[in-house]
Amino acid sequence: MDIENVPQDDSSTYAKMKKAIYASNKDGTIQSIGSSGWEVEEIVTRQAIDDLDESRIEAYKLVIRGEKSPLYYYMYEARMDLIVLAQSTGFFKWTIKRDFNPDTFKKISEKRALVYCEALGKSLDELKKLPKVDNE
Amino acid sequence: MNKFEHKHHAHCESGVMSSMLRHHGLNISEPMIFGLSNALNFAYIPFVKIGGMPLIAYRSIPKSIIKNIKKNLKIDMKLETFSSKEKGEKRLDELLLKGEIVGAQSSVYWLEYFPKEISFHFNAHNLLIYGKEGNDYLISDPVFDKSVRCSKESLSKARFTKGVMAPKGLLYYPTNVPKNIDLKPIITKNIKKLSKTMLRRYVPIAGLKGIEKLAKAILDLKSKDRKYTKLFLGNIIRMQEEIGTGGAGFRFMYASFLKEASELFNNDKTLEEASKLMLEVGDEWREFALVIAKSIKSKKDIDLDLIHNMLIKISKNEAKVYHKLLEFRAL
Numbered sequence: 001m002d003i004e005n006v007p008q009d010d011s012s013t014y015a016k017m018k019k020a021i022y023a024s025n026k027d028g029t030i031q032s033i034g035s036s037g038w039e040v041e042e043i044v045t046r047q048a049i050d051d052l053d054e055s056r057i058e059a060y061k062l063v064i065r066g067e068k069s070p071l072y073y074y075m076y077e078a079r080m081d082l083i084v085l086a087q088s089t090g091f092f093k094w095t096i097k098r099d100f101n102p103d104t105f106k107k108i109s110e111k112r113a114l115v116y117c118e119a120l121g122k123s124l125d126e127l128k129k130l131p132k133v134d135n136e
Numbered sequence: 137m138n139k140f141e142h143k144h145h146a147h148c149e150s151g152v153m154s155s156m157l158r159h160h161g162l163n164i165s166e167p168m169i170f171g172l173s174n175a176l177n178f179a180y181i182p183f184v185k186i187g188g189m190p191l192i193a194y195r196s197i198p199k200s201i202i203k204n205i206k207k208n209l210k211i212d213m214k215l216e217t218f219s220s221k222e223k224g225e226k227r228l229d230e231l232l233l234k235g236e237i238v239g240a241q242s243s244v245y246w247l248e249y250f251p252k253e254i255s256f257h258f259n260a261h262n263l264l265i266y267g268k269e270g271n272d273y274l275i276s277d278p279v280f281d282k283s284v285r286c287s288k289e290s291l292s293k294a295r296f297t298k299g300v301m302a303p304k305g306l307l308y309y310p311t312n313v314p315k316n317i318d319l320k321p322i323i324t325k326n327i328k329k330l331s332k333t334m335l336r337r338y339v340p341i342a343g344l345k346g347i348e349k350l351a352k353a354i355l356d357l358k359s360k361d362r363k364y365t366k367l368f369l370g371n372i373i374r375m376q377e378e379i380g381t382g383g384a385g386f387r388f389m390y391a392s393f394l395k396e397a398s399e400l401f402n403n404d405k406t407l408e409e410a411s412k413l414m415l416e417v418g419d420e421w422r423e424f425a426l427v428i429a430k431s432i433k434s435k436k437d438i439d440l441d442l443i444h445n446m447l448i449k450i451s452k453n454e455a456k457v458y459h460k461l462l463e464f465r466a467l
Contacts, residue, residue: 001388001415001418001419001422012253013253013254014253014254015251015252015253015254016251017251017254017280017281018144018281019146019279020144020145020146020279020281021146021385021388022146022167022385022388022389022391022392023388024391024415028395028408029395030167030388030391030392030395030396030411030415031392032144032145032146032166032392034144034281039429040373040422040425040426040428040429041373041425043370043429043432043433044370044371044373044374044425044428044429044432045253045254045374047366047367047370047432048187048256048370048371048374049253051367078245079245079255079256079257080257081187081188083185084187084257084299087298087299087300088297088298088299089298090298119298121246121293
């Protein structure tokens, strides 16, 4: 890519950061230059964030309706899915699914709850109830 | 405190290695690190899923840059992992007290200085720690244009996150860096090695064969619903451009390495031409990304044949670069 073609689109997904990219000068030398964003990248990053947000909001509704435990919401809030949560805790997926049941989750042992807390970056008190979220 | 100078790089692992060696008196650019460690690659791994989407890599596996530079440049380096957070924290502080600058592997998600917009679960990020002030570590994160700070709690959590490619608190630092290295034989050897790896046909998911396999997977999207198709296509680009990866970016960086190499070999024409071809391939990867981004935004039907054909063309044009590189003879 030529230096003058390096996109400077001030993408919101760059959060005011710059990304270094190697591009060529007119004389054929290649150097690194900061890019403030690229629309293409913004579109796909936004797509991923929207998808994560959608899952999180959906989870929030299910927990409010009493169909899922707060753990289910916090998994999505931490931008995880069942696979990542299983890897982060070392628990089997089917045992985590059991903890998505609100009744089972109420009786969870402190030891097990603390493993979730560590993986999700939450305190014991936080883990057991839904946060107040204004955008839902 | 260390007299350490932060530099902005295109990629975390090559950036850390370049900064670290420069600090120890060996001035090697990021593209040179990237080339000498054979870091360019392509792999489409449909059976490994991240967030429900297949893994696509535009470079070699994490940690291979560190390990290949250590091996190829004969640098004495220590790589240490830890069985507990406490041990890992203690060791980092010890090393900093001794005046070392220390490379570390970490998760992206748990680093507090990463903006929410790009904070995803990727556990093979690399950064340099060059000091400590109170509860904060002073960090040179190669993909940031300025140096940053990170609290002890956040850094520890990021270093000891579990799961795929878990860092296990990995710290690394050189113990002996040679001052003069003849790069020419290392360049020659690794250019050949890379070209052969990319061109070989018997690993169906790696190298150019991997690109063709991905192209085929794009055609298979015809039987999938629209939402899945868009997420699948978006994923290809995210893997290509997001922090920690960077498909086209890696092609540009390799082109820069080839240019630098050609100068070392008295402006060798073959290497210079290969560098130009690689720049063009990088542009094609970006064009490919652009077409996908447009189709994700558009309400019209997605032209999967067009996207497939672009990818086939990319694999053919990348092949030309590697064939050109195989013509290279060091005098």
